[in-house]
Amino acid sequence: MGTTPTPPIALPTGDGQxxxxxDAEHHRLTGENIIRYRTTGIQPPSAxxxxxxxxxxxxxxxxxxxxxxxxxAQELLPDGRVMPSQWTMALxxxxxxxxxxxxxxxxxxxxxxxxxxxxxxxxxxTWVSVGIRRGSLxxxxxxxxxxxxxxxxxxxxxxxxxxxxxxxxxRGYTQALVLGNGALGATMYITVPAGANWQVNTIYxxxxxxxxxxxxxxxxxxxDGANVFFQDMVEATVTASQGQVSTWARLLGYAQTARVNxxxxxxxxxxxxxxxxxxxxxxxxxxxxxxxxxxxxxxxEWLAL
Amino acid sequence: MxxxxxxxxxxxxxxxxxxxxxxxxxxxxxxxxxSNPAKKTLLTEAWGYNQGAGTLRIRSPKLHDNVQGIRxxxxxxxxxxxxxxxxxxxxxxxxxxxxxxxxxxxxxxxxSGSIMVYYEDLPGVAGRFISPQDIDKRGVNVLNxxxxxxxxxxxxxxxxxxxNSQFDLMxxxxxxxxxxxxxxxxxxxxxxxxxxxxxxRCSGPGEPxxxxxxxxxxxxxxxxxxxxxxPVINSANKQGTFCDCVQNQAATALTVNWVFxxxxxxx
Numbered sequence: 323m324g325t326t327p328t329p330p331i332a333l334p335t336g337d338g339q340x341x342x343x344x345d346a347e348h349h350r351l352t353g354e355n356i357i358r359y360r361t362t363g364i365q366p367p368s369a370x371x372x373x374x375x376x377x378x379x380x381x382x383x384x385x386x387x388x389x390x391x392x393x394x395a396q397e398l399l400p401d402g403r404v405m406p407s408q409w410t411m412a413l414x415x416x417x418x419x420x421x422x423x424x425x426x427x428x429x430x431x432x433x434x435x436x437x438x439x440x441x442x443x444x445x446x447x448t449w450v451s452v453g454i455r456r457g458s459l460x461x462x463x464x465x466x467x468x469x470x471x472x473x474x475x476x477x478x479x480x481x482x483x484x485x486x487x488x489x490x491x492x493r494g495y496t497q498a499l500v501l502g503n504g505a506l507g508a509t510m511y512i513t514v515p516a517g518a519n520w521q522v523n524t525i526y527x528x529x530x531x532x533x534x535x536x537x538x539x540x541x542x543x544x545x546d547g548a549n550v551f552f553q554d555m556v557e558a559t560v561t562a563s564q565g566q567v568s569t570w571a572r573l574l575g576y577a578q579t580a581r582v583n584x585x586x587x588x589x590x591x592x593x594x595x596x597x598x599x600x601x602x603x604x605x606x607x608x609x610x611x612x613x614x615x616x617x618x619x620x621x622x623e624w625l626a627l
Numbered sequence: 628m629x630x631x632x633x634x635x636x637x638x639x640x641x642x643x644x645x646x647x648x649x650x651x652x653x654x655x656x657x658x659x660x661x662s663n664p665a666k667k668t669l670l671t672e673a674w675g676y677n678q679g680a681g682t683l684r685i686r687s688p689k690l691h692d693n694v695q696g697i698r699x700x701x702x703x704x705x706x707x708x709x710x711x712x713x714x715x716x717x718x719x720x721x722x723x724x725x726x727x728x729x730x731x732x733x734x735x736x737x738x739s740g741s742i743m744v745y746y747e748d749l750p751g752v753a754g755r756f757i758s759p760q761d762i763d764k765r766g767v768n769v770l771n772x773x774x775x776x777x778x779x780x781x782x783x784x785x786x787x788x789x790x791n792s793q794f795d796l797m798x799x800x801x802x803x804x805x806x807x808x809x810x811x812x813x814x815x816x817x818x819x820x821x822x823x824x825x826x827x828r829c830s831g832p833g834e835p836x837x838x839x840x841x842x843x844x845x846x847x848x849x850x851x852x853x854x855x856x857x858p859v860i861n862s863a864n865k866q867g868t869f870c871d872c873v874q875n876q877a878a879t880a881l882t883v884n885w886v887f888x889x890x891x892x893x894x
Contacts, residue, residue, distance in 0.1 A: 374721070397688065407693030410646075425723045427688035 366398060368430040370466070372454065378434070379455035379464055381421040383517060383625040384413035385495070386447045389440040391473065393452065397429040404432065410439075413448065417517025417625055423459055434468055437478035445474045446495025449625045452481065472625075490519060490594075494624040504603070504614035512601040512619055513547075520595045521622040525570045527603050532611025535562045539606035542570060544591075547598045555606070558586055568603075594624075629753035631746040632856060633660065634818055634828040635726070636873050638739035638782035643732030646684060648725065649740070652783035652873065657724040663748035669715035670697075671848060671856075674708045674832040675740030676815035676875060677701040679731025683709075683740045689722045701730065701740075706813060706834040712851035718744060737782045737875040741816040741830060745854060752825035755802075757890070758855040759846050762804050768889040770796070770803060775882045778814065778874035784828075787871040790819070790860070790885075797862035803887040805858045807842040810835050812881030814874045819885065821860065821868025829858045833872060833881065842886055859890070 380393055393409045409424045436450050452469035455462045469479045471487035504510030510527070514520045531538055538560040544552040557579040560566050567585040574589035595601075603614050635657060637649025651657065662668045675683040680703050686696025697716060699709040710716075718724075730738035746752070757765075772794050779785035790797075797803060810817060810833045818830035831844045840847070849856040860868055870883060 399688075405688050405693060407688055425688075427722070 366430045368398065368432050370431040370454070372397065372426045372429055372431050374428045375456050376454050376465070377423040377425050377456075379421060379423055379453050379459070379462075380411055380436070381419055381451040382411065382413050382449065383417055383419045383489075384448045385415055385417050385518070385623070385625065386440050386443055387415045389413045389415065389438060389443065389448055391436050391438050391448065391450060393424065393434065393436050395426075395434045396432040397427060398432055399427065399429045405429070417515060419517075421459055423455060433481060435478050435480040436469060436473055438473050438475065441475055443473065443475045444495050445472045445477070445493055446623055446625070448473050449489050450479060452479075489626050490624050494519075494521070494622040496523075496620065496622045498618060498620045501617040501619065504617065506613050507608060507610035509602050509604040509608075510614040510617060512603075512617070514595045514597050514599045516597045517625055518597055519624045519626040521572070521593075522590060522595065522601060522619060523572045523622060524620045525590070525601065525603075525617070526567070526619070527617045528565060528567050528615045529560060529603075529605065530565045530613050530615055531560045531562055532609050533563050534609040534611060536607045536609050537561060538608060538612065540566065540568055541604045541606060542568075543602040543604055544595070545600050545602065546596070547600060552591055554588060556586055556588065560605075629749055629751070629825065630756055630855070631749040631752045631754040631825050631827050632756070632829045632858065633744045633746065634816065634830040635724075635742040635744065636739065636784065636816055637726055637728075638737050638873075639728045639730070640738075640782070641732055641734050641736050642681070642729050642738060644729055646682070646727040646729055648727050650782065654784075657726055659718045659720055659722045659724065659744065660746065660749055662720045662746045663750065664720050666747035667745070667854075668718045668720060668747065669745045669852075670718050670742060671715045671745050671852065672708050672710050672743040673697070673699065673740065674706055674815070675699070675701045675728060675738065676706045676813065676833070677703060677728075677730040677738045678736050678875060679703060679733070679738070681728060681730030681738060684727045685724055685742065687722050687724045689719045690716065693725070696725075701728075701738075704813065705836070706815060706832040707837070708832050712847050715745070715852060735876050739782055739815040739873055739875065741832075741873065743830060745856065747854075749825070752827065754825040754827065755823045755859040756849075756855040757804050757857045757859050759850045759857070761855070762806065762846075762857060762888050762890070765890040765893065766804070766888040767891050770887040770889055772797070772885045772887060773882055774870050774885070775880065776817075776870065776872050777880050778872050778878050780874070780876045780878035782873075782875070784818070784871045784873055786874070787869050789866050790821070790868040790870060791865040795865070797865050798889070799862055801862045802890040802892075803860050803862065804890055805829070805860060805885060805887055806846040807844040807886045809838050809842055809884040809886070810881050812879050814872045814879070814881055816873040817870065817883045818872070819858065819860075819868060819870050822864045823860045823868065824858050860887070
């Protein structure tokens with residue numbers, strides 16, 4: 323008859339221990355979710371509740387021509403829909419602050435972002451502030467500030483998660499200004515425009531003396547439009563038909579006294595100039611045919627009152 | 628319960644390809660009037676008159692979206708209505724619509740448009756409207772009232788004249804149902820308003836090549852929506868019922884021929 327074959331090694335039975343554990347592990351490894359999430363009756367995803375009285379107030383200052391900012395927002399409406407909104411605001415290049423109201427609807431404000439359209443927009447050229455306002459532009463009240471800071475082509479501004487920044491904070495817009503030639507026989511002024519704060523990094527100017535005989539002495543004055551509060555008198559004098567290149571640089575720790583190859587280089591104080599303040603390129607004993615030429619300056623600008 | 632048909636008109640000047648918000652005609656507002664929220668408030672039609680191909684865009688957070696919303700391409704020199712007669716967009720009281728338009732970039736070119744809004748219940752207004760079915764029952768004679776308008780070149784409503792300023796043949800103390808109109812020249816909008824319309828403008832596009840549709844403008848709107856939208860004007864109010872139009876910078880004059888149906892007294 324033969325012997326009864328030896329059965330193979332017995333597999334674990336479903337005894338309430340091993341098989342259930344293996345089933346759970348099997349489900350996890352094959353992707354079936356064990357964890358369930360609540361999808362109804364949950365708290366809204368934003369803490370900012372907007373009533374039908376509220377609007378978005380956008381205030382901006384800008385120095386770049388042809389600038390338009392695009393404001394995008396999303397609201398969670400009472401019926402559960404997420405409503406996207408988009409507005410545009412054309413900005414003058416005068417650095418003056420302009421404001422506009424954009425109506426919102428009742429719901430929870432989820433996010434707001436602002437991006438500039440002019441390319442390139444560099445940091446320091448366009449500054450925006452976005453808030454929640456109740457009432458009109460003239461008579462309303464701004465209840466909460468959401469966004470405040472510079473926008474540029476690489477970096478927009480967004481709420482939530484961005485910090486409110488002062489317009490004088492951080493780096494400004496660095497630019498080289500080519501001012502050309504001054505009037506004959508006159509002091510040449512470099513004036514900070516309205517709506518700007520400047521930090522002057524360098525000034526380059528070529529003074530050309532006429533044939534009139536006189537001993538001229540170059541001076542640089544800084545005033546607030548009326549009161550001089552800094553004056554640098556260059557030791558090297560300029561005589562008839564001579565020329566002198568003068569360069570001033572911020573944080574330069576010396577003042578060259580003697581002309582070298584027709585040029586002197588001297589330091590500038592480290593401070594910011596307010597709107598309307600002036601840098602004056604003057605000449606002691608200036609003659610009517612004398613002229614400042616090829617004046618350029620490199621400044622860092624912030625938008626501010 | 629006071630129904631009303633209202634018109635919101637606006638214009639832009641040389642917008643080019645940039646969406647430009649309407650400058651509203653005098654007296655109009657993009658804020659939906661304070662109507663009964665439990666009743667219908669409908670954007671029934673919208674149209675525009677462009678001299679350069681462009682787009683009319685109407686949006687608000689209460690519409691589908693506040694990015695593009697309702698958007699119509701506007702051909703050159705053709706004032707077409709853009710929504711099917713039977714389809715209307717629900718509006719919400721006190722919501723502020725945003726209306727923007729693109730079009731010609733030629734300096735001084737006025738591109739304009741209008742929106743027609745129906746209020747089922749607008750407190751303070753009691754417009755008189757009748758359905759096509761009631762016109763069928765009560766209609767007696769057809770009467771055409773012609774008015775030659777001389778519009779201005781500045782955008783918005785202009786050229787206003789009384790209903791009886793040129794043809795004064797309405798029979799005394801008689802109701803007339805306005806079913807449509809015809810125009811001899813193109814303009815953005817022709818409108819009629821008076822005591823019987825709650826002093827709100829009942830209007831339509833001024834397109835001379837669509838006579839077959841505009842002669843039954845209010846009739847078709849009523850029939851397709853199922854809402855009485857044919858204004859009823861009583862001849863006693865003819866001097867206080869005014870017709871005007873919206874025209875572009877060319878200020879082309881036109882004649883409007885209002886198509887009325889004389890009504891027998893309601894039984």
